[in-house]
Amino acid sequence: MAVRVALVDCNNFYASCERVFQPHLRGKPIIVLSNNDGCVIARSNEAKALGIAMGEPWHLVRERLPTKGIIVRSSNYALYGDMSARVMQVLARFTPLFEAYSIDEAFLGLAGLGGREEPHLRELRATVARETGIPVSVGFAPTKTLAKLANRFAKKEAACDGVLVLDGAYSALPYLDRCELTDLWGISHRLAARLSAMGIVSPRALAGTDARHMRERFGVVMERLVLELQGVPCIGLEDAPADRKSILCSRSFGRMVTDRREMEEAVATYVARAAEKMRRQNLATAQLHLFLHTNRFRPADPQYAASRTIALNVATADTMRLTTAALDLLGGLWRDGYAYKKAGVMLLELVPARQVQQGLFDKADSNRRKALMTAIDAINRDHGRGTVTLAAAGRTQAWALKSAMRSPRFTTRWDELLAV
DNA sequence: TCTGGGGTCCTAGGACCC
């Protein structure tokens, strides 16, 4: 039985969270600001109606609008994380095929509803509202990309009343006609510009292209996107939460940093925070990345950006060792005479800390194993139905797996693969 | 004078997402 996908997305999530415990804020324009109260990261519908844009710098909003009457909140991630968990718990009751995609979105795999999808999803929506106070919109379609599209209209169009069901790729066509390339999941302005230059100026036109041809020009990601628009699922439901692949701690500075000592302190702080996050997840790292740059919003100022990754010969979760490595990197990247605006530390090549303690972590082998794990996950999702065989008999395992993974549908003969 | 082919690993950076 075909599994189809619902995308449930919380409306104006952070702004809605602020409202849950302060009902008097309902009906008023609310915005939530980023760290340092730098820019707008969430808006209620009323704030959107005032023309406040996502990501707009708060100081520009203030210049532009009389801010009297606009409710402004600094972000409160502890609250949003907690509300998110509550919403996800409710959603997970509706299906065993559940993927929490982001703090405010989840994909649900649904099968066997036999045309009763819409009442089912309306019930879901009402339950979330009743039990958490958060309004959600629901899009339903044969693929994730189309579910995203359906969700967009479910949210925007009053006639949908929060739910839009698309039975197949064909019923998506009218909606493809009514949006822009950049409204599609995976198309931002750069790709949209490249597509337009080729004469593909609308989502409908993109859906009408030849997927293989598009792969040649744009790569495997575009091929998947086109197929998904045509109703062919290429992006699977990830029902088990994947392990983190990187952990980042970065900040923009409140004021420019010109002193190396000051930068060293900042870097040490980021390392400590990232390492703490990592230990909480019982992980260790074998690769540390450091970056810093000047203020990109002031092109008239001297610009400098640099980053470097260092491979640690042993995976570790020890803050002191990581700090030493990071300061070492900083020594190589630092240039006097610049005003730095931002810096960050990323921990990569994460492995279970237990493996390190038991001496099981072998760096030379880790990429290969990662590839194997990914391929096996994909095959499990495919339940052995895949049809593409390993065309690489006799080549190395990693190469074969890599080719397999580049296939848009991740299909490999699992028995052959496991025999490799 | 000619100047392989296939593969791994590392690094850097682009593009996109929320």
Place this chain on the structure above:
DNA sequence: TCTGGGGTCCTAGGACCC
């Protein structure tokens, strides 16, 4: 004066190896 933070995936190129 004032422009977030945390992620993922993919590609390309160079060093190196056989």
